[in-house]
Amino acid sequence: MSLLDVRDLSVVFQRRGERPFTAVDKVSFSVEPGQTVGLVGESGCGKSVTSLAIMGLLPRRGNKVTGEVNFDGADLLKLRPDDMRDRRGRDIGMIFQDPLSSLNPVVPIGVQVAEVLERHRGMDRKVAMKEARELLDAVGIPDPMRRLKEYPHQISGGMRQRALIAIALACKPRLLIADEPTTALDVTIQAQILTLLKQLVDETGTALIMITHDLGVVAGLCDTVNVLYGGKVVERAERHELFARPRHPYTHGLLNSVPRLDSPRGERLHAIRGSVADNIPWVEGCAFAPRCDNVVDACLEGTPPLEPTATGGDLRCNNPVSEEVAVP
Amino acid sequence: MTESTERTGPLVELRDVKVHFPIKSGVLFDRTVGHVYAVDGVSLSINKGETYGLVGESGCGKSTLGRGLLRLVEPTDGEVVFDGTDVRALKGEAMRKMRRRIQMIFQDPLSSLDPRQSVESLLVEGLKAHGLAKDKAATAKRLREALAAVGLPASALSKYPHEFSGGQRQRIGIARALVLDPDLIVADEPVSALDVSIQAQVINLLEELQNEHGLTYLIIAHDLAVVRHIADTVGVMYLGGLVEEASSDDLYREPMHPYTKALMSAVPVPDPQVEDRRERILLAGDLPSPTNPPAGCRFHTRCPWAQPTRCAEERPALRQVLDGHRVACHYAEDIAAGRIRPHEVEPELVRPDDGAAPGDTGELIPTP
Ligand SMILES: Nc1ncnc2c1ncn2[C@@H]1O[C@H](COP(=O)(O)OP(=O)(O)OP(=O)(O)O)[C@@H](O)[C@H]1O
Ligand SMILES: Nc1ncnc2c1ncn2[C@@H]1O[C@H](COP(=O)(O)OP(=O)(O)O)[C@@H](O)[C@H]1O
Ligand code: SF4
Ligand code: SF4
Ligand SMILES: [Mg+2]
Ligand SMILES: [Mg+2]
Numbered sequence: 001m002s003l004l005d006v007r008d009l010s011v012v013f014q015r016r017g018e019r020p021f022t023a024v025d026k027v028s029f030s031v032e033p034g035q036t037v038g039l040v041g042e043s044g045c046g047k048s049v050t051s052l053a054i055m056g057l058l059p060r061r062g063n064k065v066t067g068e069v070n071f072d073g074a075d076l077l078k079l080r081p082d083d084m085r086d087r088r089g090r091d092i093g094m095i096f097q098d099p100l101s102s103l104n105p106v107v108p109i110g111v112q113v114a115e116v117l118e119r120h121r122g123m124d125r126k127v128a129m130k131e132a133r134e135l136l137d138a139v140g141i142p143d144p145m146r147r148l149k150e151y152p153h154q155i156s157g158g159m160r161q162r163a164l165i166a167i168a169l170a171c172k173p174r175l176l177i178a179d180e181p182t183t184a185l186d187v188t189i190q191a192q193i194l195t196l197l198k199q200l201v202d203e204t205g206t207a208l209i210m211i212t213h214d215l216g217v218v219a220g221l222c223d224t225v226n227v228l229y230g231g232k233v234v235e236r237a238e239r240h241e242l243f244a245r246p247r248h249p250y251t252h253g254l255l256n257s258v259p260r261l262d263s264p265r266g267e268r269l270h271a272i273r274g275s276v277a278d279n280i281p282w283v284e285g286c287a288f289a290p291r292c293d294n295v296v297d298a299c300l301e302g303t304p305p306l307e308p309t310a311t312g313g314d315l316r317c318n319n320p321v322s323e324e325v326a327v328p
Numbered sequence: 329m330t331e332s333t334e335r336t337g338p339l340v341e342l343r344d345v346k347v348h349f350p351i352k353s354g355v356l357f358d359r360t361v362g363h364v365y366a367v368d369g370v371s372l373s374i375n376k377g378e379t380y381g382l383v384g385e386s387g388c389g390k391s392t393l394g395r396g397l398l399r400l401v402e403p404t405d406g407e408v409v410f411d412g413t414d415v416r417a418l419k420g421e422a423m424r425k426m427r428r429r430i431q432m433i434f435q436d437p438l439s440s441l442d443p444r445q446s447v448e449s450l451l452v453e454g455l456k457a458h459g460l461a462k463d464k465a466a467t468a469k470r471l472r473e474a475l476a477a478v479g480l481p482a483s484a485l486s487k488y489p490h491e492f493s494g495g496q497r498q499r500i501g502i503a504r505a506l507v508l509d510p511d512l513i514v515a516d517e518p519v520s521a522l523d524v525s526i527q528a529q530v531i532n533l534l535e536e537l538q539n540e541h542g543l544t545y546l547i548i549a550h551d552l553a554v555v556r557h558i559a560d561t562v563g564v565m566y567l568g569g570l571v572e573e574a575s576s577d578d579l580y581r582e583p584m585h586p587y588t589k590a591l592m593s594a595v596p597v598p599d600p601q602v603e604d605r606r607e608r609i610l611l612a613g614d615l616p617s618p619t620n621p622p623a624g625c626r627f628h629t630r631c632p633w634a635q636p637t638r639c640a641e642e643r644p645a646l647r648q649v650l651d652g653h654r655v656a657c658h659y660a661e662d663i664a665a666g667r668i669r670p671h672e673v674e675p676e677l678v679r680p681d682d683g684a685a686p687g688d689t690g691e692l693i694p695t696p
Contacts, residue, residue, distance in 0.1 A: 042523040042524055042525060043523050142613065156614040156615075158614055159614065186385035186386055186550070186615070187385065187550070187552070187591065187594045187595055188385065188590055188591060188594045188610075188611045189385075189614065190594065190596075191593075191594035191608055191610055191611075192610055192611070194596075195608070195610060213523070213524060214596060215524070215598035216595070216596025216597050216598045216603075217596050218598075219596060219597065219598045219599055219600045219602075219603045220596055220597075220600070220603030220604070220606075239600045240600045240601070243598060243599055243600050243601075244601075253525065254524055254525060255598060257524065257525055257527070257528035258524055258527075258528070258553065258598060259528075259531070259553045259554055259556065259557035259558075260553055260597060260598065260599075261552055261553045261556060261580065261592065261595050261597055262580075262597055262599075262602060268532055268535070269528035269531055269532055269557070270528065271525070271526075271528035271529040271532055272525040272528070272529075273529075275493045275494075275495055275496075275523070275525070275526055276493075276523075277493045
């Protein structure tokens with residue numbers, strides 16, 4: 001059985017006087033123990049809202065969440081808020097893009113880690129502080145004794161992100177959700193953090209959901225990748241398969257449009273035309289149709305279904321890129 | 329275009345440029361208690377019609393160098409020569425004239441555009457400032473041409489920035505620079521706020537405009553792949569100084585400075601086969617503060633190749649190591665020839681910045 005099984009998850013935002021807006025549209029995916037699953041897509045495609053819905057962290061009002069989030073056999077969406085909070089601390093950890101906003105600015109780092117240990121693992125303060133020191137050490141924070149007493153603003157962005165990872169790991173979660181954990185960091189620090197995450201996944205067997213817009217990050221880290229567009233999964237594949245033979249025109253276009261450090265320069269980039277502002281609603285057809293080179297009549301006649309591929313993935317497209325067309 | 333752009337050779341020459349920001353403290357009297365050495369002795373030149381790419385991590389001084397070139401911040405020391413003229417000596421009207429020839433494009437298209445101004449008024453603003461908006465018909469034509477050049481319809485003129493997508497707003501930012509018919513465009517992170525699928529459009533546009541208008545670019549970006557794609561020459565900055573400079577192809581084929589090597593090895597490549605095989609040079613710890621940069625080679629506290637005493641004592645000059653390839657490292661040749669090896673550390677242990685002695689702070693970690 002999967003550790004996490006997300007079924008037809010939808011999030012509709014409804015503000016008074018405004019038309020309802022479907023940010024996440026029947027998203028399904030699953031995560032096995034120890035697996036790293038990627039959610040990729042550009043700004044606004046619903047990555048963060050998906051993770052917040054799984055964690056039960058969306059605002060109480062103004063939105064409607066439907067579908068199922070089965071974690072270890074129980075539907076998290078049906079849990080009472082108290083039970084969910086407990087689960088969140090104990091079984092599912094989360095790391096956000098901006099560590100500063102998710103750390104308490106007036107509480108020393110060490111106490112923040114220790115509090116989690118006290119709350120969820122029933123330790124007393126003394127034992128918890130000792131464990132906190134070991135956790136900071138494990139995530140590569142130098143001189144952890146001293147750092148324990150420091151406040152978030154006193155340490156660098158990279159160190160803050162490590163502290164946040166330490167807090168997320170404090171309860172030995174079985175699932176870790178990382179939402180753009182390295183986007184705000186420099187590339188050499190990103191390499192440190194990604195290496196750390198990879199190590200933790202290997203050592204602890206924690207499953208990881210990696211949310212990012214960076215295809216490079218996904219390529220090195222994820223076992224399976226879900227590509228989101230306009231709130232829907234449009235393609236899912238094992239990572240080697242996805243990068244070698246992207247079948248969805250959007251995935252293919254993205255891989256073609258990013259300049260690569262290791263490819264010959266001088267050629268014009270193959271840009272995807274238009275922007276997400278050109279999308280049509282999924283009920284009318286494929287949201288990507290106005291930007292798609294492969295568009296056929298069927299693309300304007302209702303939502304294309306997500307169908308299994310021969311290589312074990314899933315694809316939502318009426319006229320996919322042929323398997324022979326490799327990425328240059 | 330100005331008569332002088334027909335000459336070839338450098339359009340911009342920076343000689344030992346420094347920009348130091350004083351750190352003030354005190355309640356009644358501002359006392360200077362130290363300096364941020366944001367840019368600390370940079371020399372480079374940019375040829376006409378070329379693109380110079382400046383890369384480096386946040387805080388290394390890229391933006392400050394770009395702003396110093398335009399005198400948006402006043403350099404503390406050094407020379408800024410633009411088309412044969414010493415920019416720092418210019419005053420009043422002469423400086424204003426010079427300003428028209430150097431335009432800037434910013435990272436965040438929304439914050440750099442006044443939301444209450446229509447696109448027309450945003451574009452006319454610069455022309456007015458330079459006394460170029462006197463003839464109504466000519467101005468209108470100029471605006472339409474600038475918009476057409478960036479791929480926006482003339483109807484955009486009456487709209488406001490919030491009515492456009494991020495990519496379109498960046499096009500407006502480019503049009504605003506273009507309408508003044510500059511010789512040099514300094515673009516500070518022009519695509520980093522844009523979605524991946526939009527970045528390529530803007531990069532292509534910048535390249536087209538360069539070909540059509542003979543523009544010279546200084547492109548400042550932290551994304552090495554973008555810079556590699558767009559730049560002819562690339563300079564790598566670390567803590568206020570240039571540590572390596574070469575043609576884009578040479579730099580990426582054979583990075584010689586240890587920092588450049590680490591930087592490049594850290595950039596993820598969207599190809600699992602490459603990622604699985606890559607050796608990554610993980611740097612120890614964080615960037616030191618530019619307020620108190622390390623003595624000697626500024627990189628010695630994190631350099632996996634650092635050698636005892638000299639690296640910590642003597643600041644290496646940026647010197648020509650190969651033809652057209654400048655490197656600021658005492659041991660560039662020895663490192664390239666493999667005579668000096670990076671310090672190996674137990675691969676399973678990644679613990680950067682653990683206070684190891686200088687010369688032992690780097691770790692070469694094979695990607696698992
Ligand atoms: N509280 C909210 N009320 C209304 N709309 C919202 C709310 N939160 C998010 N949205 C909208 O839902 C959509 C998906 O947002 P989400 O934050 O998941 O994007 P994302 O994929 O994480 O993007 P990014 O890469 O920019 O982080 C967006 O159009 C966003 O504007
Ligand atoms: N106006 C200023 N006053 C004081 N310090 C500044 C100012 N502008 C930049 N700095 C500092 O100078 C250094 C270089 O900054 P910047 O040029 O913006 O770096 P980059 O563009 O490479 O990220 C940083 O440490 C930054 O905090
Ligand atoms: S369904 Fe049609 S429009 Fe959508 S991506 Fe496939 S071919 Fe293009
Ligand atoms: S080897 Fe020495 S001089 Fe060269 S980069 Fe390393 S520390 Fe600096
Ligand atoms: Mg997000
Ligand atoms: Mg900057």
